[in-house]
Amino acid sequence: AQSVTQLDSQVPVFEEAPVELRCNYSSSVSVYLFWYVQYPNQGLQLLLKYLSGSTLVKGINGFEAEFNKSQTSFHLRKPSVHISDTAEYFCAVSASYTGTASKLTFGTGTRLQVTL
Amino acid sequence: DGGITQSPKYLFRKEGQNVTLSCEQNLNHDAMYWYRQDPGQGLRLIYYSQIVNDFQKGDIAEGYSVSREKKESFPLTVTSAQKNPTAFYLCASSLGQNQETQYFGPGTRLLVL
Numbered sequence: 667a668q669s670v671t672q673l674d675s676q677v678p679v680f681e682e683a684p685v686e687l688r689c690n691y692s693s694s695v696s697v698y699l700f701w702y703v704q705y706p707n708q709g710l711q712l713l714l715k716y717l718s719g720s721t722l723v724k725g726i727n728g729f730e731a732e733f734n735k736s737q738t739s740f741h742l743r744k745p746s747v748h749i750s751d752t753a754e755y756f757c758a759v760s761a762s763y764t765g766t767a768s769k770l771t772f773g774t775g776t777r778l779q780v781t782l
Numbered sequence: 783d784g785g786i787t788q789s790p791k792y793l794f795r796k797e798g799q800n801v802t803l804s805c806e807q808n809l810n811h812d813a814m815y816w817y818r819q820d821p822g823q824g825l826r827l828i829y830y831s832q833i834v835n836d837f838q839k840g841d842i843a844e845g846y847s848v849s850r851e852k853k854e855s856f857p858l859t860v861t862s863a864q865k866n867p868t869a870f871y872l873c874a875s876s877l878g879q880n881q882e883t884q885y886f887g888p889g890t891r892l893l894v895l
Contacts, residue, residue, distance in 0.1 A: 675822070700883075709786075709872055709886030710825075756824060769840070771885060772817075772824040 668693040668727045668759045672773035679780055681749055687742040689731075689757030696762040699740040700770065701731055704754045713755075717762075718738065727751070752780045784809045786887035788873050792893045795867060796861065803858045803890045805873035811885070812878035815857035818842060819870040819889075829869075831856055832878060837891050860892060 669692045679685045691697060698717050714725025717763040721733040731742045740757060757773040786807045795801045807814065813832050817825040827840030831850040845864025850856055856875075860867045870891050874884040 668823075669877075702886075707889070708873075709888050710884075711886070712883045715883065754851075769827060769830065770825075772826075774822060774824040 668697060668761060670757050670759050670771055670773035672757055672776050675717045675774070676777045676779065679747055679778065681780055682706055682746050684745050685743065685747050685751075685778065687755050687757075687778065689740045689742065689758045689773060691738050691740065691757075693738075693759060697759045698762050699731075700758040700760075701725065701729070701740070701742050701766065702756045702758060702772075703727075704756065704775075706753075710756065713742070727778050738746060747778070747780050749780050749782070752776060753778060784873055786873060786885055788871075788887040788890050790827070790890060791888070793890055794798055794895050795892060796895050798862045800859055800861050801892070803860070803886075803892070805856045805858065805874075805887060806854055807856075807873075807885075807887075808854060809875055810853070811875035813876045814850070815874040815876075815884065816840075816846070816848065816856070816858045817872045817874065819872060822857065824862060828858065837870045867892055 671690045673700050700715045701713040704710045713729050716733045718724045724730045729744050734772045754775045756768040760770050789804045794853040815830040823831050826842050829848040831837035847859045872889045873887040876882045876884045
């Protein structure tokens with residue numbers, strides 16, 4: 667089984683400042699990793715995902731994340747945030763089997779609050 | 783436009799009542815999923831289906847039931863056995879391979895009267 671820990675439930679940041687949202691995972695098998703964003707009262711939208719290859723993954727809206735296998739982490743970063751980035755961010759993991767539907771395990775989410 | 787629709791947006795349930803949440807997709811995806819979202823707990827998998835006429839329990843299936851008679855539709859019934867049904871319910875779909883992105887619907891908020 668897999669598990670995901672998002673240590674920060676809330677991250678306040680000023681507009682145009684950099685931000686890092688932390689995600690650590692636990693798994694006995696190889697994994698795929700995902701970051702999703704959720705705006706108020708809406709569904710989730712994929713920001714980026716790591717499947718294999720380069721450990722630095724670039725996503726939409728200027729976000730990027732780095733997979734660190736030794737530290738079992740997949741932290742999300744953005745060099746300069748905007749007010750519109752205010753949302754809930756979820757890290758998720760799935761086991762890297764093939765041929766089956768993905769059972770995602772989600773973290774508890776981090777609320778990013780961007781202020782002027 | 784391709785996507786996932788969920789209805790209704792808000793649903794009210796009385797004690798002892800079964801209610802059904804609708805989920806439809808026109809993405810031609812094989813796999814569909816139901817998640818429950820509670821504040822501070824993230825998303826938890828209720829049921830998932832990889833193909834028509836087949837579905838598996840997720841982590842919190844008790845008190846819920848599903849059917850998958852058509853590829854496009856995956857309705858979720860919240861039965862009277864679910865004692866704490868108040869939550870935000872999200873439906874998702876994917877092509878079916880585990881590395882594929884899951885696409886989410888807008889959600890249904892279920893409240894108990």
